[in-house]
Amino acid sequence: MLKRLALAVAGGAVFGAALPATAHADGNGLCGGTDSWVSVCATDPGSPASNGSEARHKPAPKGSKGGKPKVRSCTVSRLNPQPPAGSAVWKGHKPGDGAIYTRSCIFDASTAASTLGVPLPLQTFWSATPPAATGPDPAQLAQQAVDKMQLKGPDIVSPSATGRWAVGVPVWMHVGKSATTYGPNSATASAGAVTVTATAKVSKIKWAMGDGSTVTCTGAGTPYQKAYGKRTSPDCGHTYAQTSATESGKEFKVNxxxxxxxxxxxxxxxxxxxxxxxxxxxxxxxxxQALG
Structure with missing residues (x-):
């Protein structure tokens, strides 16, 4: 009968515990049907699938929601130096007949945020040919790079809360340009041998003027100068047709x-x-206000 054995240490005592009979090895060193991380899923010595080893068990991290965490990425390397002849890890094979490899994996956050990036215990195993590694997802690394940028909302220069605005007088909207509020902004993220570079820049700004009007601008806008008089902005402007007197706080909320x-x-x-x-x-x- 197929069994799963676990070793744990508590208060200096070593004891064994049987895991559910539904547990199985998934090829990444993870036993399905448990909330445990394992480096080897073994059967009883003498059973058809036995390799004579035991499964080492570690409790799932505190806060886990249960279920089986998903391996996010794995790196496989040839062990150097190779173990000596007769080592149990060769499983009866001799040096030169295949090789011994190690597999290192990390979890994603599919079961709990606390598992993100947590390493799976290192596996050591024999293989006749170099096994394939499960590499990181470049799209996920791109999102990590974006998170490093700490992108923010527009740095609104005009209209300002301290400015004086009037019905019929053009408003020239524009924003300040910085790496975090307008771009360009670049960052990289890496996992294993894969590095992703991401570059972000604002492509448009949609202004909701508070009076029911919206304006979409594809640039930062042009700063107003007194010499422009009552001309309208060439690229990002709005003219109010009513006062904000009836609004809450007697102000328009501009987003x-x-x-x-x-x-x-x-x-x-x-x-x-x-x-x-x-x-x-x-x-x-x-x-x-007309001057008398």
């Missing part, structure tokens, strides 16, 4: 939503991601 386009390459692949960030400012709009 600026930036769309970041992220292009990445690495691991023999390339792709594009989209990120969205938002900023807000409250502005007071009144009537022009």
């Amino acid at each position: 600026a939503t930036s769309t970041w386009t992220v292009k990445w390459t690495g691991g023999g692949q390339s792709g594009e991601l989209t990120e969205v960030r938002e900023s807000q400012v409250e502005v007071s709009v009144g009537e022009l």
